[in-house]
Amino acid sequence: GENVEQHPSTLSVQEGDSAVIKCTYSDSASNYFPWYKQELGKRPQLIIDIRSNVGEKKDQRIAVTLNKTAKHFSLHITETQPEDSAVYFCAGDTGRRALTFGSGTRLQVQP
Amino acid sequence: GAGVSQSPSNKVTEKGKDVELRCDPISGHTALYWYRQSLGQGLEFLIYFQGNSAPDKSGLPSDRFSAERTGGSVSTLTIQRTQQEDSAVYLCASSQNSGAFGELFFGEGSRLTVL
Numbered sequence: 001g002e003n004v005e006q007h008p009s010t011l012s013v014q015e016g017d018s019a020v021i022k023c024t025y026s027d028s029a030s031n032y033f034p035w036y037k038q039e040l041g042k043r044p045q046l047i048i049d050i051r052s053n054v055g056e057k058k059d060q061r062i063a064v065t066l067n068k069t070a071k072h073f074s075l076h077i078t079e080t081q082p083e084d085s086a087v088y089f090c091a092g093d094t095g096r097r098a099l100t101f102g103s104g105t106r107l108q109v110q111p
Numbered sequence: 112g113a114g115v116s117q118s119p120s121n122k123v124t125e126k127g128k129d130v131e132l133r134c135d136p137i138s139g140h141t142a143l144y145w146y147r148q149s150l151g152q153g154l155e156f157l158i159y160f161q162g163n164s165a166p167d168k169s170g171l172p173s174d175r176f177s178a179e180r181t182g183g184s185v186s187t188l189t190i191q192r193t194q195q196e197d198s199a200v201y202l203c204a205s206s207q208n209s210g211a212f213g214e215l216f217f218g219e220g221s222r223l224t225v226l
Binding site: 097 | 159170215
């Protein structure tokens with residue numbers, strides 16, 4: 001089955017800096033890659049997703065890039081703010097079963 | 112309802128007891144998922160339902176775990192003879208379709224503590 005690896009496990013940046021979180025996946029059949037944000041004590045929520053027919057997608061300060069050949073995708077957050085502090089999960093989906101999530105990255109934005 | 116509802120929000124039980132966790136998905140969502148999140152860990156897939164059937168039960172950790180869904184709506188996750196390693200937050204999510212790359216809407220979770 002699909003295996004999604006995510007790194008780093010923790011990331012600390014200064015407010016205003018950029019943050020990058022990277023994920024790799026094993027199943028070449030995966031063609032949908034969402035990112036979920038989980039604030040402390042709250043439920044995970046979808047923040048952005050990308051399908052395999054595109055290489056990059058942006059939404060304001062966040063962007064996701066996908067390299068299908070290398071089987072990796074990344075989340076980029078620019079101009080980070082304290083409210084970006086959370087745990088971020090990447091995931092891969094082959095469409096044959098439920099989403100497989102990465103292990104999560106705890107992002108801390110220092111004011 | 113407006114969102115995915117889970118109950119109980121917190122459950123403390125003694126080792127060896129059985130527990131039932133309930134999930135009420137968003138109305139009209141055909142797919143329902145159970146994930147487990149141990150303290151500071153990722154989201155571990157347990158089982159998912161499409162309607163009342165469970166095409167993928169591969170994540171259930173042992174035969175002490177079972178789940179059912181009735182009427183294409185409410186789901187119950189049952190853990191028999193609980194062990195301390197079962198302590199975790201059990202998250203339920205629903206989506207409009209499965210296999211169609213839809214957004215998962217999560218509940219607040221049920222925090223299970225096994226003493």
